[in-house]
Amino acid sequence: MDGSRILSQATAHAVAFLKGLAHRDVGATARAGELRDSLERSLPELGTRAEQVLDELVHDVEGGIVASTGPRFFGWVMGGALPVALAADWLTSTWDQNAAVYATSPAEALIEEVTGGWLKELLGLPPQASFAFVTGCQMAHTTALAAARHRLLSDRDWNVETKGQAGAPPLRILTSEDRHASINRAVRLLGLGTDAIEPLSCDEKGRIQLAALEDALQKSPSRPTVLCLQAGELNTGAYDRFRQACTIAHAARAWVHVDGAFGLWAAASEKYRHLTDGVELADSWAADGHKWLNVPYDSGFVFVADPAAHQAVFAEQTGHASPTASGAQDTRNQMDWNPEWSRRGRAVPVYAAIRTLGRSGIAEIVERNCAHATRLVNEIGNLPGAEILAEPIINQGLVRFRAANSDHDGDHDAHTDRVIARIQSDGVAWFGPVTWCGKRAMRISLSNWRTTDADIDLTVASIKAALAHCDWVQGSPPGF
Ligand SMILES: Cc1ncc(COP(=O)(O)O)c(C=O)c1O
Numbered sequence: 001m002d003g004s005r006i007l008s009q010a011t012a013h014a015v016a017f018l019k020g021l022a023h024r025d026v027g028a029t030a031r032a033g034e035l036r037d038s039l040e041r042s043l044p045e046l047g048t049r050a051e052q053v054l055d056e057l058v059h060d061v062e063g064g065i066v067a068s069t070g071p072r073f074f075g076w077v078m079g080g081a082l083p084v085a086l087a088a089d090w091l092t093s094t095w096d097q098n099a100a101v102y103a104t105s106p107a108e109a110l111i112e113e114v115t116g117g118w119l120k121e122l123l124g125l126p127p128q129a130s131f132a133f134v135t136g137c138q139m140a141h142t143t144a145l146a147a148a149r150h151r152l153l154s155d156r157d158w159n160v161e162t163k164g165q166a167g168a169p170p171l172r173i174l175t176s177e178d179r180h181a182s183i184n185r186a187v188r189l190l191g192l193g194t195d196a197i198e199p200l201s202c203d204e205k206g207r208i209q210l211a212a213l214e215d216a217l218q219k220s221p222s223r224p225t226v227l228c229l230q231a232g233e234l235n236t237g238a239y240d241r242f243r244q245a246c247t248i249a250h251a252a253r254a255w256v257h258v259d260g261a262f263g264l265w266a267a268a269s270e271k272y273r274h275l276t277d278g279v280e281l282a283d284s285w286a287a288d289g290h291k292w293l294n295v296p297y298d299s300g301f302v303f304v305a306d307p308a309a310h311q312a313v314f315a316e317q318t319g320h321a322s323p324t325a326s327g328a329q330d331t332r333n334q335m336d337w338n339p340e341w342s343r344r345g346r347a348v349p350v351y352a353a354i355r356t357l358g359r360s361g362i363a364e365i366v367e368r369n370c371a372h373a374t375r376l377v378n379e380i381g382n383l384p385g386a387e388i389l390a391e392p393i394i395n396q397g398l399v400r401f402r403a404a405n406s407d408h409d410g411d412h413d414a415h416t417d418r419v420i421a422r423i424q425s426d427g428v429a430w431f432g433p434v435t436w437c438g439k440r441a442m443r444i445s446l447s448n449w450r451t452t453d454a455d456i457d458l459t460v461a462s463i464k465a466a467l468a469h470c471d472w473v474q475g476s477p478p479g480f
Contacts, residue, residue: 006050013058018083021070022450025427030063066430071450072459074376075432077234077262077396079294080448081349088352089296092345099133099345101333108345113332115347118354119301122362123260123287124267126280130307132337133299133347137261140286140302141186143313143339145173145226147284148255149190151309152224155253161312165191173197174216175228176208178235180259183228205393206238213245217252225254231276232263235436235443237396239263243278256282262447265292266394269363272370275394292366292395294449295349311336369395369446372456376444379460383467385415389441398434398441404471413440419463419470428462429455 030038038060067073069080081089097105099112116131134140149171153160158168171192175183177199184194200212208229217225227249229240242258249256258264258279264287266272267279279285283306289299304310315336335341357365370392377397381388389398403415413435420433420442434443 006054009051009054013054014086017065021067022072022455024067024070026067026070026073026430027424027427028064028066029427035061035064068430069448069450071448071452071455072429073448074444074446074459075430076443077291077445077447079291080450081296082294082353082356082449084356085293085295085349085353088349092348095345097345098342099347100335100340100342102331105345106331108347109332109334111345111351112334112347115351115354116301119287119350120303122268122354122359123264123285123303124273124276124280125285125303126305128307129285129303129305130310130337131301131303132310132334132339133350134302134338134340135298135346136290136300137180137259137286137288138182138185138300139339140288140300141182141257141259142189143302143310144257144284144286144304145186145190145192146313147304147306147309148226148257149192150312151283151306152226152255154309154312156224169224171196172220172223172225173228174200174213174225174254176200176202176206176230176233176240178202178206178233178238179228179230180234180261182261183259202238206233206236207240208245210241210244210248213248217248217254221252225249225252227254227256229256229258229282230263231258231260231266231279232394232396235396235398235434235441236390237263237393239266239275239393241278242276242281246278246281250281255284257284258282258286260285260287262288262291263394265362265366268359269366271363271367272394289350289353292369292447293350293353293362294365294447295353299346299350314338365449366395369448369451372451372453373397373444373446376446376456376459379456380444380463383460383464385467385471389436389439392444395446397444398436399444400439400441401467401470409439415470416440416442419466422466422470423463426462426466429459 068078097108099105099108102109112133120127120129132143134143149160153168156169160168173187173196175197187194187197198216200208203209229242229245231239246256267276285303287301289295290297373392373395377388377392377399380386380399385402387400387402389400391397400412400416401419403411417433417440420431424430431442434441
């Protein structure tokens with residue numbers, strides 16, 4: 001009844017998975033139809049033994065598990081769960097606390113309070129900023145933009161929480177033409193409409209052009225405006241010039257939000273901190289734990305320099321925010337800052353990861369990943385037919401593969417896709433394709449604590465083999 005048998009069984013499965021992680025195919029090996037055949041069963045009328053359910057679950061999903069938590073997954077931006085963060089996540093589920101308010105779990109509330117403070121210190125943010133632990137950067141953007149909307153409209157005598165948006169002064173979102181699409185989704189979700197987005201042109205380093213920012217602000221000086229900057233652009237890792245951009249935007253009474261999903265973690269490293277210079281001048285920030293902090297999904301953070309604007313979005317005026325049954329006056333009710341009501345205690349793995357690594361351990365992961373990204377991009381760039389499109393500023397870079405005997409971009413695009421497909425099917429490492437500045441490219445992203453020099457060696461050898469194979473069959477369609 002205490003569940004010890006099934007939990008031991010789950011532990012055995014988990015340990016076996018983690019032990020095999022570095023040796024399994026990195027990508028999924030089963031097709032959707034095969035997975036459906038394994039998993040699809042008619043709705044059971046009668047129950048099945050728990051041990052059997054668990055064994056069969058592990059068996060049935062096998063080919064559909066991507067080793068993105070392993071050392072040679074270089075797609076998108078993904079971390080891998082640190083063992084201590086995973087263990088703390090198990091405990092979070094075991095305790096099964098509702099992290100809605102202080103009264104439902106004083107421990108969870110205090111863990112959030114402490115961890116929120118640590119995060120602000122690590123990321124170089126103002127100590128008075130409010131914060132919330134959300135599912136990821138997507139919800140962090142949504143929360144931050146809701147706080148921005150509150151402040152910008154209430155400064156114009158419009159209470160958007162009571163009156164809604166119809167009839168309110170229309171907001172404008174100034175942001176990079178190379179922004180992450182989660183900004184668009186936050187804008188849509190808040191009902192601001194993507195027509196409110198005015199993309200600003202970027203320089204060759206992927207940073208917003210300050211002259212374009214000044215022009216846009218001058219054109220409609222009275223329009224309530226949010227400027228979204230980036231600490232770490234997805235393809236190049238570019239950082240905006242926060243100090244200058246914040247000064248310009250604040251002179252026009254604009255709110256500045258920073259997408260720092262992974263790149264804000266550069267602030268934890270002495271070597272890379274300069275990239276975030278002036279970031280503390282912004283009004284809100286979004287970052288992820290499930291990327292560079294290497295905690296399990298779902299782990300995102302939002303910080304707001306104006307706690308009153310943040311709280312105005314979520315805090316009910318009707319009672320729960322008042323002192324709880326414990327009588328504690330100085331405690332924090334998470335749902336006054338979070339979009340969710342009931343939820344898991346998602347700060348627990350973050351607390352465990354930060355305590356285990358310390359600032360120096362986090363900096364070591366950041367610096368090792370950045371060094372490996374540079375090495376990988378340069379070693380790929382030295383292979384015949386390969387071309388570097390973006391050398392890493394931090395942990396992200398781009399390469400492409402040129403078709404032999406052709407001057408046509410279309411041929412290079414097709415060849416790049418072929419090489420990527422071959423690397424994926426070899427199973428040693430995994431990269432994804434992207435179209436960047438009109439060219440097909442392979443994105444290289446490193447944010448996993450597990451990646452070692454030996455993994456980079458194995459990866460380069462696999463890319464070399466894939467290139468040799470594709471040169472040999474050049475001209476045939478992808479999908480071999
Ligand atoms: C720059 C950037 N912003 C936002 C996001 C969205 O983050 P999440 O998937 O945690 O919601 C990502 C995800 O890769 C990202 O790279």
